[in-house]
Amino acid sequence: MQTPKLRRAFGRPSGWTIAAWIAAAAVATPVVTVFSHVFLPKGDIWAHLVETVLGAYVTNSMLMMMLVGIGVLIVGVPAAWMVTLCVFPGRKFFEWALLLPMAMPAYVVAYTYVGLLDYAGPVQTGLRDLLGMPDGLHWIPEVRNLPGAALMLVLVLYPYVYLLARAAFLEQSACVLEVSRTLGCSPTKGFFRVALPLARPALAAGAALAVMESLNDFGTVQYFGVDTMATGIYRVWRGMGDPDAASQLAALLLIFVFIVFGFERWSRGRKSFAHTSSRYRPLPRYHLTGWLKFGAIVGCALPLLLGFIAPAAVLLSWALNHPEYWWRASFLFLVRNSFIMAGIAALLGVALAVFLAYALRLHATPATSLAVRIAGMGYAIPGTVLAIGVLLPFAAFDHAIDRWAKATLGMSPGLILSGTLVAVTFAYLVRFLTSSLNAVEASLGKITRSMDHAARSLGRGPGSTLWNVHLPIMRGSLLTAGILIFVDVLKELPATLVLRPFNFDTLATVTYNLASDERLAEAAGPALAIVVVGVLPVILLSRAIGRSRPGTGGAVEGIVP
Amino acid sequence: MLGLEGVGHSYDGASEVVSGFSLGVGAGEIVCLLGPSGCGKSTVLRLAAGLESLQRGRIKLRGETVAEGESGLSEPPERRNVGLVFQDFALFPHLTVARNVGFGLAGLAEDQRSQRALEALNQVGMAAYAGSYPHALSGGQQQRVALARALAPRPSVMLLDEPFSGLDARLREQIRDDTLRVLKRSGAATLLVTHDPEEAMFMADRIYLMQAGKLIQSGPPAEVYARPNSEFAAKFFSNINELEGVVQDGAVATPLGSIPAAGWPSGSRVKVLFRPECLDCAPLNGGVSQTVLPATVTEVRFIGVARLLRVSTHAEGGRALDLQVRMSGAYAPEVGAKVGLVLDPARAFVFGSAQHSKPQNASPQTLAELHPNA
Numbered sequence: 014m015q016t017p018k019l020r021r022a023f024g025r026p027s028g029w030t031i032a033a034w035i036a037a038a039a040v041a042t043p044v045v046t047v048f049s050h051v052f053l054p055k056g057d058i059w060a061h062l063v064e065t066v067l068g069a070y071v072t073n074s075m076l077m078m079m080l081v082g083i084g085v086l087i088v089g090v091p092a093a094w095m096v097t098l099c100v101f102p103g104r105k106f107f108e109w110a111l112l113l114p115m116a117m118p119a120y121v122v123a124y125t126y127v128g129l130l131d132y133a134g135p136v137q138t139g140l141r142d143l144l145g146m147p148d149g150l151h152w153i154p155e156v157r158n159l160p161g162a163a164l165m166l167v168l169v170l171y172p173y174v175y176l177l178a179r180a181a182f183l184e185q186s187a188c189v190l191e192v193s194r195t196l197g198c199s200p201t202k203g204f205f206r207v208a209l210p211l212a213r214p215a216l217a218a219g220a221a222l223a224v225m226e227s228l229n230d231f232g233t234v235q236y237f238g239v240d241t242m243a244t245g246i247y248r249v250w251r252g253m254g255d256p257d258a259a260s261q262l263a264a265l266l267l268i269f270v271f272i273v274f275g276f277e278r279w280s281r282g283r284k285s286f287a288h289t290s291s292r293y294r295p296l297p298r299y300h301l302t303g304w305l306k307f308g309a310i311v312g313c314a315l316p317l318l319l320g321f322i323a324p325a326a327v328l329l330s331w332a333l334n335h336p337e338y339w340w341r342a343s344f345l346f347l348v349r350n351s352f353i354m355a356g357i358a359a360l361l362g363v364a365l366a367v368f369l370a371y372a373l374r375l376h377a378t379p380a381t382s383l384a385v386r387i388a389g390m391g392y393a394i395p396g397t398v399l400a401i402g403v404l405l406p407f408a409a410f411d412h413a414i415d416r417w418a419k420a421t422l423g424m425s426p427g428l429i430l431s432g433t434l435v436a437v438t439f440a441y442l443v444r445f446l447t448s449s450l451n452a453v454e455a456s457l458g459k460i461t462r463s464m465d466h467a468a469r470s471l472g473r474g475p476g477s478t479l480w481n482v483h484l485p486i487m488r489g490s491l492l493t494a495g496i497l498i499f500v501d502v503l504k505e506l507p508a509t510l511v512l513r514p515f516n517f518d519t520l521a522t523v524t525y526n527l528a529s530d531e532r533l534a535e536a537a538g539p540a541l542a543i544v545v546v547g548v549l550p551v552i553l554l555s556r557a558i559g560r561s562r563p564g565t566g567g568a569v570e571g572i573v574p
Numbered sequence: 575m576l577g578l579e580g581v582g583h584s585y586d587g588a589s590e591v592v593s594g595f596s597l598g599v600g601a602g603e604i605v606c607l608l609g610p611s612g613c614g615k616s617t618v619l620r621l622a623a624g625l626e627s628l629q630r631g632r633i634k635l636r637g638e639t640v641a642e643g644e645s646g647l648s649e650p651p652e653r654r655n656v657g658l659v660f661q662d663f664a665l666f667p668h669l670t671v672a673r674n675v676g677f678g679l680a681g682l683a684e685d686q687r688s689q690r691a692l693e694a695l696n697q698v699g700m701a702a703y704a705g706s707y708p709h710a711l712s713g714g715q716q717q718r719v720a721l722a723r724a725l726a727p728r729p730s731v732m733l734l735d736e737p738f739s740g741l742d743a744r745l746r747e748q749i750r751d752d753t754l755r756v757l758k759r760s761g762a763a764t765l766l767v768t769h770d771p772e773e774a775m776f777m778a779d780r781i782y783l784m785q786a787g788k789l790i791q792s793g794p795p796a797e798v799y800a801r802p803n804s805e806f807a808a809k810f811f812s813n814i815n816e817l818e819g820v821v822q823d824g825a826v827a828t829p830l831g832s833i834p835a836a837g838w839p840s841g842s843r844v845k846v847l848f849r850p851e852c853l854d855c856a857p858l859n860g861g862v863s864q865t866v867l868p869a870t871v872t873e874v875r876f877i878g879v880a881r882l883l884r885v886s887t888h889a890e891g892g893r894a895l896d897l898q899v900r901m902s903g904a905y906a907p908e909v910g911a912k913v914g915l916v917l918d919p920a921r922a923f924v925f926g927s928a929q930h931s932k933p934q935n936a937s938p939q940t941l942a943e944l945h946p947n948a
Contacts (some may be wrong), residue, residue: 212615236706270630280745347909446674461662461664463662463664464663464664464666466623466625466651466658466660466664467658467660467665467723468665468666468677469624469650469651469652470623470624470651470652470654470656470658470678470724470733471677471678471723471727472652472653472654472655472675472678472680472727473652473680473683474650474652477680480664481677486666486667486668549929
C-alpha cells in the first residue's frame with residue numbers, strides 16, 4: 014500500500030507537473046545529447062586531438078579558471094567590503110557604479126584593449142610622443158595571451174563576487190560585526206577574523222559563477238588566440254567537421270562545469286549557516302582617513318575605470334569618429350534582428366518561468382521540484398556545448414522528417430528546426446531560463462498563499478487565479494525577468510554564431526566578425542549598442558541595492574543565477 | 575449544511591494532525607473550532623475548504639459529498655462555493671475594494687456585479703471605500719472588506735480562520751460584534767477557527783474543543799464552560815485552582831469543605847478544580863466555620879470589570895494553599911487583608927489525578943449533575 018506521502022509525491026500527476034517535466038526534459042536534451050556521444054566509437058580525429066592539442070586545451074582552461082577565480086576575488090571582495098563597511102568620499106557612487114562592467118561583454122572589452130594598446134593605438138602613440146621615442150616601447154605588455162584574456166574576464170566578471178560579497182557583508186553586519194568591534198577588533202582585524210570567514214560561502218559561490226562564465230567564454234579567448242576547450246569544440250566541429258569528436262570534447266568541458274557548479278551549489282547551501290539574525294540595525298561603518306581613504310577610492314575606481322569607463326570611452330570615440338559605419342540603414346536592420354530575437358526569447362522565457370514557478374507552487378511535490386530545478390540549470394552549460402547539444406538532435410530530427418517526406422510525399426520540406434530561429438531561440442531559453450526563473454520564483458514567493466486560497470474559494474480555478482491575481486501583482490518582476498533575458502541574449506555569442514540562420518546577423522555576431530577581421534572601429538557601433546542596452550539590468554540592480562537593507566538579501570535575486 | 579465525518583489528515587504520512595474528527599454545522603449556526611495552536615483546527619478548516627485533499631473520512635456540503643478519503647474524491651475549492659476569511663485578510667493588493675468584493679462574482683454581468691459588490695460592502699458598512707485600494711485601509715476596515723468579499727457570492731457555508739487575531743484588542747471587540755451580526759443575518763452555516771476561548775464563547779452557538787487533532791468536547795459555550803469533561807477542557811477556558819484529595823464514601827474532604835465525588839470508589843486520588851470566580855471572598859469577622867477558610871490577600875490586580883486576587887491560606891498542620899479569586903462588587907480588600915473563602919461545591923469539578931485515572935464507567939462529573947437541587 015502506498016503511504017499518503019508517496020501518493021502525494023508521485024501519484025496522479027497533474028497537467029502542470031507533466032508539463033514541468035516536459036520543460037525539464039527539453040532543457041536537459043543538449044546535455045544528454047553531448048554525453049551520449051561519449052559512448053560512440055572514437056574516430057581518428059579524437060585520437061589526433063588527444064595526441065596533439067587536448068593537453069593544451071585542458072591546461073589552458075584550467076589555468077584560465079584559476080586566474081579568473083583568484084582575480085575576481087582580489088578585485089571584488091575588497092571593493093564590496095569597502096562600500097558596505099567603510100565611509101569614504103564617493104562610497105554611494107561606487108556602490109552601484111561597480112556593477113557597470115556587467116554591461117560589457119568580455120569580447121568587447123578584449124577588442125577595445127587590443128585597439129587601445131596596439132602599436133597604432135592611443136596609448137603607445139601618446140607615450141611615443143610624450144617620451145620622444147619613435148619606436149621601442151617594448152615594455153608595453155602584450156595582452157593577446159592567456160593572462161591577458163584572464164584579465165579581460167576578471168574585469169567584467171568581478172561583479173558576481175562583488176554582489177554576493179556585498180549581500181553577505183550586509184547580512185552578517187547586524188549581529189556579529191558590532192560584537193567584534195566591542196571586543197576590540199580593528200577594521201582590518203575585523204575583516205580578516207570575522208567578516209571574511211563568515212562571508213566565505215558567498216565568496217566561493219560568486220567566484221564559482223565567474224569561473225563558470227570563464228569556461229563559457231568563447232569570444233575573448235578565440236580573439237586572443239588562446240586555445241581553451243570552448244574554442245577547441247568550435248574548431249574541431251567547424252574546422253575539422255567532426256561533430257562526434259566535438260561532442261566528446263564538449264562532454265569533457267561539461268564535466269569541468271559540473272564540478273564548479275556542484276561547488277557553487279554546495280557553497281550556497283552552507284551560506285544559510287551564516288545568517289543568524291534578520292533584524293535590521295544600522296551598519297557600524299569605519300571612517301577611513303589619510304592613506305586608507307585614498308586606497309579605498311583607488312581600489313574602487315580602478316575596476317570601474319578599467320572594466321567600464323575606459324572601454325566605453327574607446328567605443329564611443331571610435332563610433333563618433335566613424336559615424337559612417339553605423340549611421341545607415343543596415344545598422345538599424347541589425348538592431349532590429351537582435352531585438353526581435355532577444356524579444357522573442359524574453360517573452361517565451363518569462364512565460365516558461367512563470368509556468369514552471371506556478372506549477373511548483375501548485376504542486377510542491379518532489380517530482381515537480383526536481384523538474385523545475387533541472388530546468389533552471391541551463392546557465393551552467395557553456396554556449397559552445399549548448400550549440401552542439403542543440404544542433405545535433407535538431408538536425409537529426411530534420412533529416413528524419415526530410416527522409417520521410419521524400420519517401421512518402423516526394424518532396425523536401427527543407428530545414429525545419431536546425432538553422433532556423435527555432436534552434437537559436439531554444440538554445441537561449443535553455444541557457445537563460447535560470448535568471449528569469451529565479452526572479453519569478455522570488456516574486457511569487459512574496460505573494461502569500463492565502464491570496465491563492467482566497468481566489469480559489471471565490472470560484473476561480475488555478476489558471477484564472479494566476480491570470481487575475483498573481484500576474485498583475487508580479488508585473489514589475491516579470492519586466493525585470495524579461496529584461497534580464499533580453500540583455501543576456503543580446504550579449505550571447507557562441508551559440509548565436511553557430512545556430513543562427515544562414516546570413517542572419519545580430520549585433521553580437523557582427524561585432525565579433527568585424528573585430529576578428531581587425532576592423533575595430535567598424536565594430537564600435539554594434540558593440541556600443543549592446544553595452545547601452547546592457548546597462549539596463551545594472552540600473553535595475555542598483556535600484557534594488559538602493560532599497561536593500563541588512564537582512565534583506567533580495568538585491569541579487571534573479572540577476573545572479 | 576457542513577458535515578465532517580471521521581476526518582483524518584497527515585502532512586508527512588506518519589503522524590496524524592487530525593484524526594477521527596466529526597463535526598456538523600447547520601444553516602444560520604455559528605460553530606467555533608477552539609484549541610491551542612497546533613491542535614489541527616486550521617487543518618480541519620482547510621480540509622473543509624478544499625485547500626487540502628482529504629485522506630480519510632468524508633466531507634459533505636449542502637448534503638452532497640464533496641470529498642471522500644476512500645474514493646479519493648476531492649472537489650477543488652473553486653467548486654465548493656464556500657466563503658473564506660483569512661487571518662491576514664488576503665485582499666488582492668492590485669484591485670480596488672469594490673473589485674476585490676466583486677472578484678467572486680465572475681458569472682454576473684458587469685453592472686450586476688458592481689451592484690452586488692456594493693450591497694455586500696453596505697452590509698459591513700464599507701460602501702464609502704469602494705474605490706480605495708486595500709493598502710489605504712486600516713486593519714479593521716480590511717477585515718470588513720474581506721468579510722464582504724467572502725459573503726458577496728452568497729455562500730451557504732462560511733469558513734473563518736482566526737479572523738480577528740490580526741486586530742488590536744480594542745478594535746477586536748467592536749469588529750467581533752459587527753461580524754457576528756453580519757454572519758447571523760447572512761444565514762450561512764459558519765465555522766470559525768480560533769485559539770481564544772473568550773472569542774469562541776462570544777461568537778459561537780456551539781463550541782468544538784480540540785486537542786492534538788482530536789475532539790475533546792462539544793456543546794453550547796455555557797455548557798462547555800460550566801461542565802468541562804476533562805482537566806484540559808476545564809483549564810482551557812480560564813485560570814484554575816487545583817486541590818488534591820482522596821475520595822472517601824463519595825466525597826473529597828478539602829480545606830474548603832467536603833466536595834461530593836459520586837461514582838469514584840473510596841481511596842481514589844482525585845483533583846478538585848474550580849474557577850477563580852467560584853470562590854467567594856468576604857471580610858473575615860471572627861466567624862470561622864467549617865466552610866469558611868481564612869486566608870490572607872497577597873496580591874491584588876484590578877482589571878476594570880473585576881479584581882483578581884491571590885490569597886494564601888494559613889498553614890495549620892498542613893501546606894499553605896495559594897488560590898486565585900476573581901471578584902466583582904463593592905468589597906475591595908487590600909494586600910494583607912484577612913479574608914474568609916467559601917467555595918460553592920456545585921461549581922467544582924472532580925477529575926482523576928495523574929496517578930489514578932478515573933474509573934472506567936464513571937464519567938467525570940460535576941456536582942450540579944449529581945445534585946440538581948444543590
